[in-house]
Amino acid sequence: MQELSEGCILCHQGAKMVLFLTGICPRNCWYCPISAERRGGDAAYANDRRIVSDADLIEEGRIMSALGTGITGGEPLIAMEALIHYCSLLKSEFGKEHHIHLYTGKAPSLEELRRLQGLVDEIRLHPPHECWPEILQSPYIPAIRAARDLGFAVGIEVPSLPGLEALIPVVPLLDFLNINELEWSETNANAMRSRGYDLEDCHHNAVGGARAWAEELLVHARVHWCSSVFKDSVQLRERLKRIARNTARTFDEITEDGTVVYGVWEHSGQAIPFDHDLYEAVGDQLHMAWWVLAEHAKHLPGTKYVVERYPNGGIVVEVTPL
């Protein structure tokens, strides 16, 4: 039986907001998947929303009915004041039970840990790949002990890379160890190719063979494998459904994937033969239930189509002409 962390349990429900605190990081891991747009910049994002003011973070948390937040980067600990500010804001707006987990590549100092007490619930350490063979002599070990003494749940979270078995001796010191399937990205593609790695298939970003590097650790109950497919098909889908339930209009259909589907009629000023409560006028378009539009399409002039998109005005997945 696997012992999932509290942060992972909420992530499975799609209930974790992702707060990308900063794109700045003193490390330069060859496998770093951060996009070129975010890397090295100090802009913060809540899911895909750029945070310009505190209200942006709160609004994003509300539209997905977030039960927790995972804070990532870049290196969040280099933006300590912003980290404390946003954690305090989240706890005061959503209650102290709003679960916050923090990723960091650093071994946090005692002073840093003390400042985060009561604000962060779970810490996920990412020791650099080159330090794994000497992990027991590294500064991560005293940091793990100190963090657990102070009441944090503490885990290691690393991508699946050759040599993972070197982390086995640390497992008893941790609450959990998460292994993320190594993922191909636009920014690490050259480094992947130069090491002879390739994509597992043409549908996902997973790197071929990444699961095999983790096998020896996966026999431990505290070790959890997080696949690329899971992130796409469960975590994202569940989060989209939560957003859709809060933001869909009465005529939007919410799909099993968490997308919304509606009909669009570009009516060009023609008389509208529908009740007001059946549609929304958006510029010179009429948005309405796709099945109502499909039923009347052949009697209506102008262009008509069905749109499927991520909720709350998100990316368009498909447009089907009627």
Ligand code: SF4
């Ligand atoms: S520690 Fe994380 S953010 Fe920093 S370079 Fe490595 S993978 Fe990227």
